[in-house]
Amino acid sequence: MKRRAFLAGIAGALAVPALPGSACAQVNPLDPNIRAVTKGAPVRPGKVRLELPQLADNGNSVPMKVSVESPMTEADHVRSIHLFSERNPVPRMASFHLGPRAGRAEVSSRVRLAGSQRVTAVAELSDGSFWSDSAHVQVTLSACMDES
Amino acid sequence: MVARVQIPQQAKRGEVIEVRIVIQHSMETGFRHDDVGRLIKRNVINVLSCRYNGAEVFRADLSSGIAANPYLQFYTVADSSGEFEFSWVDDEGARGSERRSIAVSG
Numbered sequence: 001m002k003r004r005a006f007l008a009g010i011a012g013a014l015a016v017p018a019l020p021g022s023a024c025a026q027v028n029p030l031d032p033n034i035r036a037v038t039k040g041a042p043v044r045p046g047k048v049r050l051e052l053p054q055l056a057d058n059g060n061s062v063p064m065k066v067s068v069e070s071p072m073t074e075a076d077h078v079r080s081i082h083l084f085s086e087r088n089p090v091p092r093m094a095s096f097h098l099g100p101r102a103g104r105a106e107v108s109s110r111v112r113l114a115g116s117q118r119v120t121a122v123a124e125l126s127d128g129s130f131w132s133d134s135a136h137v138q139v140t141l142s143a144c145m146d147e148s
Numbered sequence: 149m150v151a152r153v154q155i156p157q158q159a160k161r162g163e164v165i166e167v168r169i170v171i172q173h174s175m176e177t178g179f180r181h182d183d184v185g186r187l188i189k190r191n192v193i194n195v196l197s198c199r200y201n202g203a204e205v206f207r208a209d210l211s212s213g214i215a216a217n218p219y220l221q222f223y224t225v226a227d228s229s230g231e232f233e234f235s236w237v238d239d240e241g242a243r244g245s246e247r248r249s250i251a252v253s254g
Contacts (some may be wrong), residue, residue, distance in 0.1 A: 093213030103164035
């Protein structure tokens with residue numbers, strides 16, 4: 001019985017850290033960096049798709065692709081896409097400004113990541129709404145930390 | 149600054165074309181130190197824009213969060229023959245630009 005109780009306790013302790021992780025998937029609208037872009041407007045999850053590798057050997061160059069579901073017409077298009085880092089010394093990584101002439105709302109680049117973290121992409125649509133997606137990257141060798 | 153740009157030379161009208169650009173630049177973060185321990189000043193390409201026949205179709209505001217030798221891939225609609233002009237500027241004010249022409253048929 002003692003052993004069973006102990007195992008149950010361990011299982012409980014292991015299960016708890018998983019909860020904040022899933023809660024983090026939501027964008028915190030009070031984050032000052034995100035607020036600077038949204039000006040307090042609500043940010044909803046969806047429409048945006050941020051693709052990053054789950055595991056990056058070297059944080060100095062991590063391939064990133066962000067795309068947004070949008071017909072990209074004059075009436076309904078993506079105005080801009082902003083990238084935010086949780087742990088980089090500069091949280092606002094990049095902003096891409098698109099328009100109806102882009103044809104497809106997709107941008108790829110390579111980013112620097114100072115350690116394992118969650119990266120968030122926020123897209124502003126032509127109707128003024130904000131949508132987001134985030135991805136967690138495990139970084140083995142951080143950028144900005146080594147002197148090489 | 150050396151840059152490589154890839155766009156199709158020909159396209160059909162209305163076709164969504166892929167644009168790729170990579171610029172040779174260290175994208176110095178401003179967080180690294182040199183051999184004697186002095187901080188190396190931040191020097192990144194902070195803005196890059198792409199104009200298609202004079203009208204801006206894409207602009208990127210970059211920071212030290214973008215890897216050295218910044219690479220960007222994006223899309224645009226080929227609507228008329230003409231010229232793409234890419235231009236960028238870094239923190240020290242150094243400018244670079246590239247031009248490519250495209251023939252649009254149909």
